Amino acid sequence: MSYEPQEIEELSKKAEILTEALPYIRRFSGTTVVIKYGGNAISEGLESLDSFVEDVVLLNFVGIKVVVVHGGGPQIDALLTRLGHSSTFVGGLRVTDEETLESVKMVLLGQVNPLLVSRINLHGALAVGVSGADGSMVLCQPRSKEHGFVGEVIKVDASLLENLLVQGRVPIVASIGVGVDGQMYNVNADLVAAELSGALRAEKLVFLTNVEGIRSDASDPKSLLRQLRAYELKDLLDSEVIQGGMIPKAEAALSAIERGVHSVHLLDGRLPHALLLEVFTDQGIGTMLYG
Amino acid sequence: MSYEPQEIEELSKKAEILTEALPYIRRFSGTTVVIKYGGNAISEGLESLDSFVEDVVLLNFVGIKVVVVHGGGPQIDALLTRLGHSSTFVGGLRVTDEETLESVKMVLLGQVNPLLVSRINLHGALAVGVSGADGSMVLCQPRSKEHGFVGEVIKVDASLLENLLVQGRVPIVASIGVGVDGQMYNVNADLVAAELSGALRAEKLVFLTNVEGIRSDASDPKSLLRQLRAYELKDLLDSEVIQGGMIPKAEAALSAIERGVHSVHLLDGRLPHALLLEVFTDQGIGTMLYG
Amino acid sequence: MSYEPQEIEELSKKAEILTEALPYIRRFSGTTVVIKYGGNAISEGLESLDSFVEDVVLLNFVGIKVVVVHGGGPQIDALLTRLGHSSTFVGGLRVTDEETLESVKMVLLGQVNPLLVSRINLHGALAVGVSGADGSMVLCQPRSKEHGFVGEVIKVDASLLENLLVQGRVPIVASIGVGVDGQMYNVNADLVAAELSGALRAEKLVFLTNVEGIRSDASDPKSLLRQLRAYELKDLLDSEVIQGGMIPKAEAALSAIERGVHSVHLLDGRLPHALLLEVFTDQGIGTMLYG
Amino acid sequence: MSYEPQEIEELSKKAEILTEALPYIRRFSGTTVVIKYGGNAISEGLESLDSFVEDVVLLNFVGIKVVVVHGGGPQIDALLTRLGHSSTFVGGLRVTDEETLESVKMVLLGQVNPLLVSRINLHGALAVGVSGADGSMVLCQPRSKEHGFVGEVIKVDASLLENLLVQGRVPIVASIGVGVDGQMYNVNADLVAAELSGALRAEKLVFLTNVEGIRSDASDPKSLLRQLRAYELKDLLDSEVIQGGMIPKAEAALSAIERGVHSVHLLDGRLPHALLLEVFTDQGIGTMLYG
């Protein structure tokens, strides 16, 4: 053959990686993957965003039904500041009065959601922005008096998502809920993602965040846990090894597993193509939780 | 019979109105009606809004495929003011810099759209909020250098709306467009409504606004024109009888007729159930334009 | 606005009645309503018939699946008289020899059925005449030796009706049955309506007759019962408050409730648009029976 | 083998006939065959009727879409006589006043049609009786003033028949038509059969009558024409070789050929299983007309 040895090696490397991906494509094609994409990840900038967007589009093209659920904490803070408003947090949740709720809706539905939709469309998939109020998808009641319009999910109706997925579209879900009286609520995006992944009988729920995964020793990067069973995670929660912002995420992950999701993944969204590497390579990255 | 004469008369009146509606239900069931619902109408308050919402739901229930397109001018002004920003208008169109565009998106997608969606859902239909960026539905290019991110519609792709309509859902469309590069644009809602009604081969395009219709003498309320053919409207435009904010609406109406929409209606949204009365009664209200 | 106050009031009244109908349209759209239309009602003349026909067409247009079952007692009497034949009745049922059966078939299939079909078609729905012999829909055996060809329903097969309803058509069913040997039978139309409403899992079974409903005191028009539960009707039957021709109707109504029909209505077909008013207004008319 | 020679021969004969039918089954399966079954044929008695019915059922079972159109002349005469009424004929057509029309409807819809439906159902197919008024299938206008309610076909809508055929049912069509005003008409069954066969793009139109076919010399049984092209039939009509009741049949046959029906057959319905033999054997019977 007229190919140079170096060229042959290069081609051979490419072929190897593509074929390594084969069994994963075969296994996950046709299944549903719900991805929680956090506000922190979004604020990393357009390059980081596009790495994520490319992964979503690739998953969509190999037949995986992808749903993206997003919040927008830092972006909400920014708008509230501009409007001369500040937030109080109770138990890690933003106390949401009427004005705050307006800002939450404006940021999630008017900034973050259309940003994700337009970038994904630009890369060739057909994204459609939806909120939990569309088709009364995420039904809520107030979580507590002091939290104001912070919603607790009562019931989810995933039929709108299923319709969009069947048409090959990629639903981008803003974590807004709605009450039986039409009142909207600010809802934790991790919980919405967990509820929807359960209702969609998803294969995977992926949290793309800004930590590498769950550590058995929070201060030791080498203690990253690659695989974890649900009961082990419960032990870590009980023994308070898991702390701070990781607690609600861990609880959402456990609730997804209980609703029948096969595995939940916590990945560091700052690693380019973290999603792709997790789904399509043998080694995987981050922490995987299973039942 | 044991019914009192007065009761008989009452029942007879009811039956008469219901049966008057019959031929219209028969004629329009299965057809598509696109409604432009203006920001002014929205600012009339919740009672007026719910009168509109009830009409939309009734149309949906008798088998009419309803699409609502909305803008939000007054609401955008309010947010810009709060953010210490003011707008310049050129040729009746808001000059839209990046910050203004952010506000436009936040208001249309984060305030007005979810308000309409949640009210319609509350009354029993299945509304779904979409923007012209979802599924690259409304493709735009900049209208001019000086207008900034004001979009001129190049092409519309109504397939997402058709999918939703087939499922019996009511799409609520925010007048946002998107460029081939993913850039979003502020687009005139009248034009978006006209383009979509053409692409959907709609039976009717209805502008719900705060005037009663088109007058042959702008200053004389008695000169309201009940029916008007396209060439007559062109004459009124040429002879400058039509003026101000009515000009773009009239142009949008003409363009819809040219794209094959059967009739365009200009109604006063302040009259309760204006939409219902127009569609289901013999007399009709407002001005009807036909080809 | 340029509308006169009186005009506004008129429009407002219309809108009110149309929107009063909304929740009923929403609730009954897609459900099945079986209507027994009696021979007495038919003999009231064309105006009364057309009031009924308009109601059937309106129900059809708002998505209700309507089945009309009819008899034709007075019309059969008329033909028999012309042919110099008279009828004996045993237990309220016409003794049916071969010649009588021929007349029954000629009247029901050749006079009454095509009359209903052509009037409904004329008003814009797609009526299709069927008899219980078509597709062996109403399978019978002889009720008794002395009744001759009076059939007792053994089994109904509603699949032909379901096919027609799915195509949006309005089946008009003549109360003729057929035996396993192909012999036709004269069957009581109230019973056929009750059996078919059960087999179709109908929402409502409506008897349009020439009385206002069931009275707790047959001689007192003010004692009309508006709502009645099945066990209450049984008591009325046991205590012989219900008498004469109302007895088989009451028994058919009870049997429909037992087969899962949600409500059975007895209405006075002489009141114009009785059917429409019952289904679409808050007050209702006649007597409603439920389980 | 242990079979007796005679048994072998018997089996061999059976196999030969079944396999002779094979190419015809292959060719006609899935196509539509419209059969005009005349009132004379019906009056031949139940045995003759059942021979016809068995053939219809067999055709239905091998995948041929069968439509039967029937009249009922002799049966109408009988009823009119019983009612002390007599008919005048103008140009071979029964002058039809209102009373005569009532008798026509009663006989066709109330006697002949249900007889055919019940016999076919009895033999295992799913027959459904329809008239040309069902679904406004056969639209008519008066043929002439002097004929009264004799209809001339303006338009046929075969969609109801197509729906029934797709469900595997056998429509039995009574030759009744309907005007745009809902008025019913007495229509010649030969013409209805020809119109429907054209609208259904039928493969064959078969006239089952009480003559063997078309003769080149009306008085000579040996002059039976087995095959005939359309232009030859026109010549026979022009040269007045064809006379009497055969004229309208010949004209209907020509009109069917013009509407694209592949072949029209005139068979003697008195020969048992004439239909079956025509369709499934090499020799065929009667006269075949083709384009």
Place this chain on the structure above:
Amino acid sequence: MSYEPQEIEELSKKAEILTEALPYIRRFSGTTVVIKYGGNAISEGLESLDSFVEDVVLLNFVGIKVVVVHGGGPQIDALLTRLGHSSTFVGGLRVTDEETLESVKMVLLGQVNPLLVSRINLHGALAVGVSGADGSMVLCQPRSKEHGFVGEVIKVDASLLENLLVQGRVPIVASIGVGVDGQMYNVNADLVAAELSGALRAEKLVFLTNVEGIRSDASDPKSLLRQLRAYELKDLLDSEVIQGGMIPKAEAALSAIERGVHSVHLLDGRLPHALLLEVFTDQGIGTMLYG
């Protein structure tokens, strides 16, 4: 009529045989019939083959879903001889080393299967050749060490056959199996036919062979058993009345009955149109086994 008496009798005979077939067509149309066509039958020559092929096509045309399973013993022997190879048989099964397996595949897939496919296509049906390896239809494991590549069926997946049958095609199945490791196996065609008939919930399984059926006394042709229940066949096996090559066939027949096949037929394929006569005539031929 102008037909000669002899012609009438001839026509009458034809009609009688065609109508005798009617109830069988009605009963079996839409059901599945699996036919095992043996290598011995194939070696009888093209005329015998075409008699079989015509029967298959006729069954296909009257709506029966036909699957043909074939072996090819004599043809395999011939090729092995040509290649200078001979076979050993253990327990009636051909010991199959790698070279023998190659010959089995070449004969079944390269000779017998395409012969059947092309003859059936020639007669107008749409045959498609498949092997048990296509779509991993017949999953096998080695039967024993000493038999080499003789497969024992573990599981069958009939979905490919169902897809082909739904499209109206006639699958011709070569009795080759495949292991989970992709290794092919020589499998007994009687067993494959029995397994597939069970998986397809077939109405009938027919063994076309070169004996007339099962005899109660192997040496007495008059002792042919026309009908036999499963327990009776078991008794015949236990009491060793059944011997030699009939044993595996009898066992396969019993296993099909156990899997829910309604009847199993053993016919003499040398009798022309044996299949047709069995399915479509009252007397039937050969031996019928039922549960």
Place this chain on the structure above:
Amino acid sequence: MSYEPQEIEELSKKAEILTEALPYIRRFSGTTVVIKYGGNAISEGLESLDSFVEDVVLLNFVGIKVVVVHGGGPQIDALLTRLGHSSTFVGGLRVTDEETLESVKMVLLGQVNPLLVSRINLHGALAVGVSGADGSMVLCQPRSKEHGFVGEVIKVDASLLENLLVQGRVPIVASIGVGVDGQMYNVNADLVAAELSGALRAEKLVFLTNVEGIRSDASDPKSLLRQLRAYELKDLLDSEVIQGGMIPKAEAALSAIERGVHSVHLLDGRLPHALLLEVFTDQGIGTMLYG
């Protein structure tokens, strides 16, 4: 992050290659690719075969409709030799007498086809072996008297392939044709692949062979042409730069382009994963021909 720099680089390389493939997956998903896999390639051994098979399965999993067409020249030679038979070639085509044809069928259908089917099934796709005789897919006539049973393609009917592709299956086509009289023919696999790719409106036709592609100077490996337009290839043929076995391949390629296939590729099947690298990488390999 706790990942080692080297690990990061490794992950980054993987992500890069996977995302490089993305635009190609997007572009070709849902399109049809026909691959001619030659007998020479098959004789390279199981490892080489499995590299090809993995590529086919990967293409199938990302939504490409793959059809494999194969010949088997060297394998036919081997069998003929074993059977003491030798072949004459005329104009590069094997003279095919009856005995040779038997060997061709046995090798293609009994050896090569099941080998490909079982290997592909083993890797997780659903392969189905078909020959050009199945469903009369490849209709032939004799090419010339002297060539015997060498077929010239008259017409192809790709509906069987389309049915299988719609079900997600991978058809493996043996290059056998059939005449209208049922006679089978030996057909050149390159031509069958070209005809089928045209009939399937394929995106790509790929020849996997044992040369790297087309050279402008047959003796100089550096003269490999990477891209070539149809008219340029015609020039090379006219000027006799292309010679020997490449001539029929070049002609088949041209005929596919004329039938509307977008591009034809000639690749060296000895390079592992040549197919994958051609379809999914920027550089491509071999020679690409386009219109």
